[in-house]
Amino acid sequence: MSTSEAPNGPRPVTDWTDLGQEMWAYLTGKGAAVNYEFIDMAVEVPRDTGPEAPRATWKLNGTLRITTSDDQLPGADPHRG
Known part of the structure; x- marks a missing residue:
C-alpha cells in the first residue's frame, strides 16, 4: 500500500x-501524457468476488493515451479530475 x-x-x-x-x-x-500499447492482451474482469465468479473478457489491441489538463470543460465536475 x-x-x-x-x-x-x-x-x-x-x-x-x-x-x-x-x-x-x-x-x-x-502537460503529461501516458501511452500504453497493448498487443493481443486479454483481461478477465470478475462480475462478483470469489474464484468462481463469472467473468467478462476484455480484449485490447492498440494504443491507449491518457492526457491531463487543468482546463475545465463547461459543466465538468472539478472534483472528478
Whole structure:
C-alpha cells in the first residue's frame, strides 16, 4: 500500500480508483501524457468476488493515451479530475 500527500497529511491508496485519482491530480497541469500499447492482451474482469465468479473478457489491441489538463470543460465536475 502506498500513500500520497493530501492537504490533511498522507492518505492511503487502497485501490485502483484511488491510484488513478492520485495520478491524475499529480499529472494535471504538467502537460503529461501516458501511452500504453497493448498487443493481443486479454483481461478477465470478475462480475462478483470469489474464484468462481463469472467473468467478462476484455480484449485490447492498440494504443491507449491518457492526457491531463487543468482546463475545465463547461459543466465538468472539478472534483472528478
